[in-house]
Each structure stands twice: as C-alpha cells, then as structure tokens.
Amino acid sequence: MNEKLLKPYNPKETEERIYKLWEDSGFFNPDVCIKKGVTEADAEHFSIVLPPPNVTGNLHTGHALMLVIQDIMIRQARMQGKKTLWLPGTDHAAIATQSKVEKLLEKEGIRKNDLGREEFLKRVEKFAKESHDTIINQCKKMGATLDWSREAFTLDEARNLAVKTAFKKMYDDGLIYRGHRIVNWDPKGQTVISDDETIYEERKGKFYTFKYGPFEIGTARPETKFGDKYVVMHPDDKRYKKWDHGDKLTVEWINGPIEATIIKDKIIDMEFGTGVMTITPWHSHEDFQLAEKYKLYKEQIIDKFGKLLPIAQEFSGMKITEAREKIVEKLKNKGLLVSVDENYTNRVATAERTGGMIEPQIMLQWFVDVNKKIPARGNKSLKELMLEPVREGKIKIIPNHFEKVYFNWIENLRDWCISRQIWYGHRIPVWYKKKETGKKMGFAGDIVNQVLDTKTKTYRLRDHNLSVGDEIAFEDSSAGNIFGYGKITKIEQTIVGKIDLEDKKHWRTYEKTEDLIKAFKRHHPDKEVDESTPVWIYTYEFTSPIHCGIEAPKDEDWTQDEDTLDTWFSSGLWTFSTLGWPNKTKDLETYHPTSVLETGHDILFFWIARMILMSQYLLGEIPFKNVYLHGMVRTSDGKKMSKSLGEKAIDPLDIVAKYGNDALRMAMVVGNTPGNDLKLNENDIRGYGKFTNKIWNASRFVLEQTKDVAVFNPKNYDAEDRKSEDELKNLIKEVTKEMNEYRFSIVSEKLYHYFWHTFADIIIERSKKKILEDKNALSAKTLLHRHLNILLRTLHPFVPFVTEEVWSMIPDYKSLLMVEKWPND
RNA sequence: GCGCGAUUAGCUCAGUUGGUAGAGCAGGAUGUUUACACCAUCAAGGUCGUAGGUUCGAGUCCUACAUCGCGCACCA
Numbered sequence: 001m002n003e004k005l006l007k008p009y010n011p012k013e014t015e016e017r018i019y020k021l022w023e024d025s026g027f028f029n030p031d032v033c034i035k036k037g038v039t040e041a042d043a044e045h046f047s048i049v050l051p052p053p054n055v056t057g058n059l060h061t062g063h064a065l066m067l068v069i070q071d072i073m074i075r076q077a078r079m080q081g082k083k084t085l086w087l088p089g090t091d092h093a094a095i096a097t098q099s100k101v102e103k104l105l106e107k108e109g110i111r112k113n114d115l116g117r118e119e120f121l122k123r124v125e126k127f128a129k130e131s132h133d134t135i136i137n138q139c140k141k142m143g144a145t146l147d148w149s150r151e152a153f154t155l156d157e158a159r160n161l162a163v164k165t166a167f168k169k170m171y172d173d174g175l176i177y178r179g180h181r182i183v184n185w186d187p188k189g190q191t192v193i194s195d196d197e198t199i200y201e202e203r204k205g206k207f208y209t210f211k212y213g214p215f216e217i218g219t220a221r222p223e224t225k226f227g228d229k230y231v232v233m234h235p236d237d238k239r240y241k242k243w244d245h246g247d248k249l250t251v252e253w254i255n256g257p258i259e260a261t262i263i264k265d266k267i268i269d270m271e272f273g274t275g276v277m278t279i280t281p282w283h284s285h286e287d288f289q290l291a292e293k294y295k296l297y298k299e300q301i302i303d304k305f306g307k308l309l310p311i312a313q314e315f316s317g318m319k320i321t322e323a324r325e326k327i328v329e330k331l332k333n334k335g336l337l338v339s340v341d342e343n344y345t346n347r348v349a350t351a352e353r354t355g356g357m358i359e360p361q362i363m364l365q366w367f368v369d370v371n372k373k374i375p376a377r378g379n380k381s382l383k384e385l386m387l388e389p390v391r392e393g394k395i396k397i398i399p400n401h402f403e404k405v406y407f408n409w410i411e412n413l414r415d416w417c418i419s420r421q422i423w424y425g426h427r428i429p430v431w432y433k434k435k436e437t438g439k440k441m442g443f444a445g446d447i448v449n450q451v452l453d454t455k456t457k458t459y460r461l462r463d464h465n466l467s468v469g470d471e472i473a474f475e476d477s478s479a480g481n482i483f484g485y486g487k488i489t490k491i492e493q494t495i496v497g498k499i500d501l502e503d504k505k506h507w508r509t510y511e512k513t514e515d516l517i518k519a520f521k522r523h524h525p526d527k528e529v530d531e532s533t534p535v536w537i538y539t540y541e542f543t544s545p546i547h548c549g550i551e552a553p554k555d556e557d558w559t560q561d562e563d564t565l566d567t568w569f570s571s572g573l574w575t576f577s578t579l580g581w582p583n584k585t586k587d588l589e590t591y592h593p594t595s596v597l598e599t600g601h602d603i604l605f606f607w608i609a610r611m612i613l614m615s616q617y618l619l620g621e622i623p624f625k626n627v628y629l630h631g632m633v634r635t636s637d638g639k640k641m642s643k644s645l646g647e648k649a650i651d652p653l654d655i656v657a658k659y660g661n662d663a664l665r666m667a668m669v670v671g672n673t674p675g676n677d678l679k680l681n682e683n684d685i686r687g688y689g690k691f692t693n694k695i696w697n698a699s700r701f702v703l704e705q706t707k708d709v710a711v712f713n714p715k716n717y718d719a720e721d722r723k724s725e726d727e728l729k730n731l732i733k734e735v736t737k738e739m740n741e742y743r744f745s746i747v748s749e750k751l752y753h754y755f756w757h758t759f760a761d762i763i764i765e766r767s768k769k770k771i772l773e774d775k776n777a778l779s780a781k782t783l784l785h786r787h788l789n790i791l792l793r794t795l796h797p798f799v800p801f802v803t804e805e806v807w808s809m810i811p812d813y814k815s816l817l818m819v820e821k822w823p824n825d
Numbered sequence: 826g827c828g829c830g831a832u833u834a835g836c837u838c839a840g841u842u843g844g845u846a847g848a849g850c851a852g853g854a855u856g857u858u859u860a861c862a863c864c865a866u867c868a869a870g871g872u873c874g875u876a877g878g879u880u881c882g883a884g885u886c887c888u889a890c891a892u893c894g895c896g897c898a899c900c901a
Binding site for chain 2: 347684686687741752753
C-alpha cells in the first residue's frame with residue numbers, strides 16, 4: 001500500500017508532479033503517440049485549435065472553462081485511440097494589447113508618439129512576451145494537454161506569411177479594395193474599428209428641435225449640422241405635400257443663409273419628431289447611404305480629433321462637446337430654436353477597447369468585399385461561402401439556435417473594414433512608390449478623396465502643371481502617404497465655370513459651381529478662385545501604382561502602407577495557419593478540417609464567421625465540423641466575471657490552489673449546458689473537491705482489499721455482481737454515446753452519481769459484508785477491482801489528476817492513464 | 826421594432842423521440858460499522874412563470890401574455 005494513500009487526497013502536492021509526468025511523456029504530441037505505439041498511424045484524426053488567448057494579461061474563468069471543456073474532448077479522443085491534436089497559441093490582439101500598453105505608459109507619463117513606432121513596438125512586444133509566458137504557465141496549471149511543440153502566435157513569422165499570402169490572394173482576386181467609405185472612427189484610439197468592435201451605450205442627452213426654413217427638424221447633435229443642405233421627408237407625408245423631390249429653397253441657418261434641397265425618401269419615419277430631417281453624410285452611416293443613393297454632396301465637419309473644421313467658422317477648432325451648447329445658443333439667438341427635450345435617451349456608439357465615442361467619418365481604408373462573386377469559388381460571394389456550410393449542415397453549431405443568429409448576422413453584413421491606424425499588428429503588405437511628384441500633386445481633401453478609388457481604374461484631376469505621359473502619384477490627404485501611381489493620358493484646359501458637373505462619375509460631389517468654388521477656396525486658401533479661374537482637367541490612367549506582395553519591392557523608392565490589419569484577419573486563418581499553411585504540410589493534410597471549435601458564443605461573429613470565410617475562400621473547405629459554444633462565466637449574482645469585479649470574481653488559479661484542478665473542472669462541467677451562462681460559486685467547487693477525495697478514499701479501500709488477488713476473472717462473479725458489472729457496462733455505453741453528442745453535463749453528473757451512490761454506497765458496502773463473512777469474497781473483490789479500473793478510465797477526462805494518481809498505485813500499473821483505452825465493451 | 830434564450834425544491838441548475846419530476850449545495854434528524862466527518866443513514870422540500878390549446882397522457886409540442894437576460898436594427 002502506498003503511503004500517500006493513507007492520508008486524504010492532496011491536490012496541491014499531486015497536480016504539478018502529475019502534469020510534469022504527462023508533459024515529459026510526450027503524449028501531448030500525436031506523433032509521439034504514434035511512435036510509442038499508443039495510436040495507430042492510420043487512426044482517424046481528432047483536432048482542435050485552441051482559441052488563442054489575448055496576450056493582454058492573465059487567464060480568467062472564461063479561459064479556464066474553454067480549457068476544461070476542450071481538454072475533456074481531447075483526453076477522451078486520445079483514449080479512444082484517435083490521432084489527437086490540440087494545438088495551442090496566443091493572439092496578439094492588436095488594439096486590445098496596444099491600448100493596454102498605452103495605458104501603462106501613460107502612468108509613467110509617456111506617450112506612444114514620444115517613443116516612435118519602433119521603440120513603442122519594442123515595449124508592446126516585451127509586454128506581450130510577458131503576458132504570453134504567464135498565460136502558457138497558467139494553461140499548464142489548468143492541466144491542459146496541449147501540444148506545446150506546435151505552439152503558434154498570431155503575429156509570429158509563420159503566421160505573418162499566412163496573413164500576407166491571404167491578403168495578396170484576396171487583393172489579386174479583387175476582394176480587398178481601398179476606398180473612401182464611411183467607417184467607425186475612434187478619436188480616442190485614433191483608429192478605425194469594425195462594426196463589431198463598437199458597443200452601443202444608452203446615454204441621457206438633449207434633443208433639440210430647430211427651425212429650418214419652413215420645417216422643423218430634430219437633432220441630438222447640433223454640432224454636425226453646419227453643412228446640412230438636404231432636407232428629407234417621406235414621399236407619402238401629407239403635411240409636406242406641397243414640396244417635391246429636388247425642390248430648392250433658401251433657409252437661414254447657423255452661419256447664414258444656405259440653399260437647401262428637398263429629398264423624398266421612404267427611409268423617413270413619419271411618426272418620429274416632425275417627420276423631417278436634415279442629413280450629415282460625412283458623419284452618419286445612414287445619411288451616407290442616403291447621400292450615395294442620390295449622389296449628394298458630402299462635406300467633412302469634424303476632424304480626426306473630434307474638433308470642428310473651418311466650415312464651422314467661429315466654432316472652428318472647438319471640441320464638439322464644448323461647441324454644442326454654444327451652437328444651440330447661437331441658433332436660439334437667431335430665433336431658430338423651437339424646443340429642447342431634456343429627457344432624451346440616445347444610444348451612442350463607443351469603441352470596445354478604448355471606450356472612446358465613435359465618430360463616423362468618410363475615410364480612405366482597406367475593405368474586404370463580401371458581395372463580390374468569386375469565379376474560383378463557383379461564382380459565390382464571401383457571404384455565400386460563409387452561409388453555405390452552416391445551411392447545408394456541413395458545419396453544426398451547438399446549440400443549434402445560434403445558427404439563426406449566425407444567418408441573421410451574415411445577411412446584414414457590410415464590407416469588412418480591415419485597416420487599423422495602430423502600430424501593433426500585421427502591417428498591410430502593400431507598398432507605394434515614393435516620388436517627389438507626389439507632393440506636387442498636393443490634391444487634398446474631399447475633392448481627391450471622392451475621385452480616387454482603387455476600385456475604379458481611371459481618374460480625373462485638375463489644377464496641375466503636368467503633361468501627357470507624366471507619371472504622377474496620389475497622396476492620401478489624411479494619412480499623408482502615397483497610395484497610387486498613374487499616367488496622364490489627356491489634358492484639357494477650361495475654367496471653373498465650365499466644368500461639366502453633370503459628369504457624375506467623376507464630379508458627383510458637386511451639385512453647383514458654387515460648391516466647387518467653395519471647395520477650391522477651402523483647399524487653397526491662398527488663391528483667388530471664381531467662375532473664370534482657369535483649371536486643367538487631367539485624365540489619368542492607373543498603371544501599376546500599388547505593389548501588393550509577400551515581399552517588399554526590390555528597388556528602394558517604395559514605402560509600405562502605415563496601417564496594420566484588424567486582428568481578426570489573422571485570427572480568421574487560425575485553423576490552418578497553425579498547421580503550416582500556405583505551405584502544403586503533412587499536418588495540414590492530416591488535421592484540417594479540424595473536428596471541433598470550442599469557444600464562447602460572444603465571438604461567433606468576430607471569429608467563427610471569419611474563420612469560415614477564410615477557410616472556405618482560401619482552402620475551399622470548412623475549417624471545422626462542429627462548433628461548440630459555451631456560455632459566459634458569471635459570478636453568483638449574475639455579473640459577467642472580470643477583473644473589475646474585485647472580490648466577486650473568481651481567479652481560476654486561486655481556486656485550483658485551494659480545491660484542486662479536478663474540483664474546478666467538475667464545477668465547470670456539471671450542470672453547464674452549451675450556450676447557457678454558468679454561474680460559478682465557490683461552494684460548488686468545494687463540493688466537487690469532496691468528490692475527488694471520495695474517489696481517493698474508495699480507491700484506497702479497493703486497493704487494500706484486492707491486493708491479495710492475482711487474477712481478476714469475471715468468471716468468478718456471483719449473480720449479483722455479474723448484474724452490477726452489466727449495469728456499469730450499460731452506463732459506459734450510454735455515456736460514450738452522450739460524449740459524442742457533447743453532453744458533458746449529463747455525462748459528468750451520471751459518472752459522479754454512479755461512482756458515489758452506486759459504486760461507493762452499494763457495491764463497496766455490499767463487498768464489505770461478503771469479504772468479512774468470506775462468502776463470494778472473490779466475486780466481490782473482482783467486481784471492486786474491475787469497477788475501479790473502468791471508472792478511473794471513464795472519469796479521467798473529467799478529473800484527470802486524481803484518477804492518474806490512483807492509477808499509478810494499481811499494482812499491475814503499466815502506463816499512464818492518459819493513454820489507456822477508453823472502455824468500450 | 827425584430828429575433829433568440831431563460832422562467833422547474835431556499836440557492837445553482839439537469840431533465841433528447843410527450844408516459845405519473847432529478848442532482849449538487851444549503852437547511853433538519855440520527856449515527857460512527859474494513860475506505861472516507863472532504864463520512865454514512867433517514868426524512869423534509871416542487872400545482873415545473875401565467876392563461877389557453879393539441880393529446881388517453883404535457884416540464885417536454887402549439888398559441889398568447891408576463892418577467893428577466895442577450896443579440897440585431899432604428900433612433901433625424
């Protein structure tokens with residue numbers, strides 16, 4: 001009898017030692033399992049890629065939950081003799097990590113611009129490295145049997161190659177384009193973010209009603225209203241019957257009279273306010289769409305820092321928050337203020353990571369076109385490629401009601417903005433040619449912005465001293481980098497007043513010559529411009545101005561795009577970039593598509609959808625067969641568990657230290673069904689700690705009672721014991737089936753219950769009598785031994801530490817329990 | 826506004842083809858026998874959110890409603 005068994009089970013003493021045993025065995029690596037004869041070389045595969053934790057700090061309970069569920073699946077698969085790979089990694093989490101480091105630097109009084117890109121990145125990388133090490137250590141403490149030899153990082157060299165390869169392919173297929181679209185600008189983080197990274201918050205604000213000519217219009221944001229020159233109403237609204245679409249009228253507005261145009265569109269809700277609104281296309285998604293529809297003039301009012309531009313005249317340079325009341329004051333003094341509703345609740349968009357208020361802006365950014373048909377993929381769009389496998393059941397989402405949510409999201413999907421104005425991340429693999437001529441162009445602001453677009457191939461420019469055949473460069477006025485090259489094919493000289501504004505393809509932003517003159521003046525404040533000012537119109541042909549590739553162009557005068565990619569771009573490649581793609585590796589061939597993707601339902605869109613997109617498009621196959629979505633871990637009072645909750649939050653590692661890993665695992669699995677949130681409280685965990693000790697004590701009894709028996713042959717069973725063994729076999733059969741259906745809650749509960757209330761309470765108690773009275777003692781002992789053996793194997797995925805430790809004390813111990821066979825007879 | 830989920834014992838939750846409700850924790854009583862007080866034995870605890878419907882039979886299927894939570898859209 002092992003000395004240790006005489007004392008109560010001590011998880012603290014056991015767990016670290018056991019994990020080392022497992023790790024040293026090499027069995028986390030399927031290749032080793034094959035080499036050592038544990039797995040057949042031609043066995044079916046079972047693979048999971050670990051959702052890579054962000055390198056922003058520590059593991060939390062959500063991570064613990066995913067590690068537990070995945071480890072259970074992996075351990076069972078390994079015991080079933082499958083070629084089992086669980087591939088670990090971490091995520092650089094671009095914005096999240098960068099903003100975290102910025103905050104840390106702030107405490108030292110340092111700003112990222114003081115350091116410069118290179119130095120700042122060094123700091124981020126140092127932080128990321130430290131976080132990474134902590135996280136990996138914590139994963140090991142959680143008992144995760146991850147194959148560390150294959151560890152990946154979303155920003156390492158191999159993954160960078162995958163990202164660049166994917167980008168280039170999409171670029172070449174015309175799926176990635178650069179253009180001016182309305183995007184979510186985060187003035188605090190100074191970057192664009194995707195629709196999914198915005199969070200709506202309810203805020204109390206004021207709702208103003210102003211007189212706008214004969215109309216009354218409502219707004220919560222008077223500071224954006226300077227340029228409003230379109231007034232929109234519903235075509236069926238009887239109140240405004242006398243106005244027709246396209247009618248023009250002069251109204252007195254903030255800075256004097258302006259000419260307004262009537263737009264009639266069904267987008268208007270007649271019930272809301274007065275049923276009339278004015279629009280600000282540059283700073284509102286909906287207004288932008290309306291402006292696109294009717295080819296309306298768009299004008300920027302607010303700059304990248306949330307300050308008003310010169311169009312605001314006396315308010316120019318003011319922060320919008322500060323200007324708001326002053327503008328209202330001015331309108332009030334002009335007699336244009338009708339009313340103020342003080343109890344208006346407005347939903348404002350904020351940035352998920354920085355908390356900054358989102359300001360929609362029209363900006364030059366990179367996008368993934370989700371609607372373009374792809375000839376190489378059966379003329380389907382990315383949207384269709386995402387929908388199809390789920391609709392056809394090739395990918396199953398558990399629980400399946402999330403499939404509806406998934407479809408709904410995809411149907412409403414807009415082009416995915418993938419460029420970010422941050423430093424930490426995959427640099428966009430695009431280079432622009434550096435040339436002096438680019439500066440001479442100097443064509444700034446919305447005039448250029450509206451004309452230039454990499455999606456179309458010819459462009460017209462004016463106001464430059466160039467001749468036919470000249471190569472010229474385009475400069476992005478906001479970022480200051482050159483983004484394109486071309487050749488002049490035609491030059492026409494004319495005067496401002498004669499510019500053909502009907503040519504909507506090229507001059508769609510200008511309704512009237514006056515608008516053009518105003519724009520001219522704004523961009524060239526030093527020049528006198530009027531209708532008779534001579535201008536040149538250059539017809540320009542795009543040559544090959546942009547280099548998109550894996551490597552930078554050889555010659556020197558190329559400069560790389562400053563932006564980095566949305567972190568989810570690299571995460572989307574995760575199921576195959578980790579297996580060696582774009583190289584044709586054996587791993588890729590063996591383990592892809594992966595078997596299961598297990599993660600929280602909160603990243604269904606962020607991540608799962610994008611993995612399906614990338615895999616379907618780049619590989620022409622699904623990334624995984626099943627998606628298992630677990631719920632959010634909450635505190636006992638229902639709050640989402642996070643560090644900010646302080647005491648209420650449970651640190652998984654504290655719990656492990658206190659009650660043992662096995663206890664935490666059971667608490668996370670029993671009663672936790674997919675998709676439903678898990679309320680975790682310490683009491684439950686303590687309860688399952690008792691269970692591990694129960695296993696320990698029962699094992700002690702069995703091992704003590706059976707040590708004098710050499711052979712445990714079922715032939716020795718009496719009728720009662722034979723029946724018990726049959727019952728157990730039935731249970732195992734049931735449980736095996738339920739494991740395949742991912743019903744871990746049921747399985748863990750059944751095993752718990754069987755072990756305690758059948759094996760311990762009935763079988764062990766019964767055996768005592770038989771052994772004591774020496775009546776059918778051999779039968780009893782055989783049953784005890786076989787039961788323990790089978791139960792340890794079945795329980796192992798759920799409570800691996802205590803079962804492994806007990807297993808090692810069985811006299812005929814041969815190998816680690818983790819590679820023993822899952823009972824199947 | 827649209828959609829999804831939840832509502833079952835004091836608490837946390839299971840309950841898969843519809844067949845007379847199940848765990849854990851907490852609380853109560855008793856007890857120490859070849860493992861285990863991180864224990865055992867016993868008892869108590871539920872008109873399964875409400876109202877209808879389908880059915881021989883409904884926690885389970887259908888309809889409506891209520892409350893809570895979540896997602897999406899709108900919000901001029």
